[in-house]
Ligand code: ADP
Ligand code: ZN
């Protein structure tokens with residue numbers, strides 16, 4: 020009898036698959052895509068079967084048999100399985116870790132694929148017929164529960180009942196009376212989502228109609244779309260109506276949103292429109308809830324799946340449409356471990372599934388704009404704000420000509436005062452939390468430095484008792500600020516620069532009677548804090564809003580008519596070649612908060628570089644013109660999207676080790692024939708030391724993907740074989756989003 024071998028993906032950092040003997044007693048053999056338990060050293064691990072073969076390249080005597088097969092069917096549909104294998108190759112990441120990232124933790128720990136069934140409460144026959152106008156009126160909770168359950172003949176699961184305020188004691192009381200019963204129902208293997216609408220869709224305006232029709236026409240085949248529409252132009256309404264058409268075909272829609280965008284309000288908007296089950300996947304859910312949502316998507320019970328980055332790996336019984344909202348958002352790129360980009364994987368997945376994918380943004384990434392320009396994506400434009408609101412006016416304030424009051428120019432303060440006087444709200448944006456980024460000795464020029472990073476810790480003031488502390492945002496180290504200058508002993512230590520806390524203080528002093536809301540990571544740590552803040556802002560009259568990105572993204576503030584960005588230059592001249600793009604996106608996002616139908620908004624930008632070409636283009640002609648110019652610059656430098664990058668990172672506690680290691684890689688690469696690929700470095704990372712480790716970079720660049728991929732495929736095994744590879748932490752970042 021021929022021997023068969025299982026090829027497995029195991030959760031291991033090694034870039035390889037592992038062969039095991041398929042024992043004869045494992046009959047039928049495990050399905051490809053199913054889990055098996057195997058011995059691994061002295062451990063026992065769960066692996067995913069990638070293939071079964073009669074060949075192995077490993078010496079038979081070294082192979083061990085698999086212990087146990089867990090599944091009778093593949094965990095993932097074939098298209099998703101293939102996506103993961105493709106991604107492991109594309110991102111040069113160990114396939115075992117790719118599957119590990121993609122699967123819910125409980126499945127990785129051996130939990131059954133399908134749930135054993137669920138407990139449901141339903142009415143008995145007596146409960147159906149029982150008169151509701153008798154004695155039961157004296158038990159209002161029981162009356163309410165019975166009324167609800169009578170409307171749901173199939174019964175309801177406890178979490179849904181709890182959501183309506185119906186708790187277990189009430190149900191037990193009704194059970195005692197013989198009016199309700201609890202039953203265990205095994206869910207069917209394939210379920211059909213409910214399709215009906217809960218509320219009527221809006222009447223689309225022309226541009227929306229064109230967009231929705233285009234997407235609907237392409238349902239059932241692969242087609243990427245870029246929906247480019249300013250904030251408030253009605254992109255979400257386009258999503259909703261495209262989803263409605265998808266559900267009507269009996270298919271499911273997968274919606275990816277940025278981390279900061281997945282708020283209860285977002286989900287509420289979907290729930291208000293559709294009757295179908297909506298599975299929500301984000302990091303705030305516990306593992307049990309995640310698995311249940313995953314199962315609901317896989318079985319087809321959930322018609323809509325909304326989630327952050329990792330939701331791209333959710334299996335769908337009947338995939339119909341993928342939507343990526345705010346497709347330019349940085350949170351779609353994973354920054355450690357398996358460094359995938361969820362937007363890029365969404366396009367690839369749509370191709371494998373044979374369905375359309377809709378990327379939406381008010382400020383599309385240059386990558387997506389280039390793809391639209393090249394005809395790979397179909398461009399759908401929404402140029403008008405939907406509810407009739409006008410796009411805000413932009414105005415640059417040249418700081419070189421201004422007398423400054425602690426970060427605020429005179430014209431800015433005057434405009435703020437005038438806006439408040441009109442009973443309107445003002446949003447002040449500064450992309451730095453804390454009080455000040457620098458603590459400086461006024462005598463000798465000494466500055467506080469983090470002990471573990473090449474960075475300055477931010478000065479924070481604790482809300483209670485006004486205590487101060489220095490907090491490094493890169494490694495988390497905290498310490499009280501020194502009383503005396505460690506260098507000269509002077510006591511004249513001063514904060515320099517602006518953070519949200521300092522802006523709050525300045526504005527409170529300037530406008531003592533006006534309510535002020537600060538929105539940043541520190542002010543929103545408490546659960547529901549952000550939600551409460553939004554609510555209070557909505558309810559307030561004239562008010563000042565001070566905040567970071569948190570304030571700029573997602574939520575709309577109808578009473579804000581003036582938005583001010585205190586420091587545009589800091590972002591514009593960052594070390595990264597993407598800095599201007601990100602700054603432009605941020606400026607427009609902040610601008611998107613301002614203005615409404617009857618009151619157009621004004622956006623004031625403080626800068627010392629008013630003649631900066633990209634900034635002027637953005638302010639004068641808007642994002643498309645800015646993007647065109649920025650794209651031309653990228654083309655000249657052969658940077659993405661014109662060229663392609665791979666960043667090799669290395670870090671170690673010993674200072675010279677990372678650079679030496681990357682030099683060894685360069686030497687290894689020289690033995691491979693790849694004249695098209697350019698190498699930059701090795702160089703120390705922009706922040707050479709972080710959290711006590713020294714870091715270095717080696718950047719590979721090529722105008723085509725092909726040679727770059729080929730080089731990597733040949734190079735990585737050589738790198739893994741380097742003796743030094745075990746003494747440094749190193750990683751490969753394909754299509755890096757951030758070069759720091
Ligand atoms: P975006 O997602 O592009 O920021 P939204 O879809 O949230 O825009 O729309 C902005 C506002 O305009 C919302 O209040 C929405 O209800 C409204 N709106 C969108 N489309 C229409 C329409 N066709 N008719 C009337 N109001 C609309
Ligand atoms: Zn000093």
Ligand code: ZN
Nearest residue numbers: 469472491494
């Ligand atoms: Zn630090």
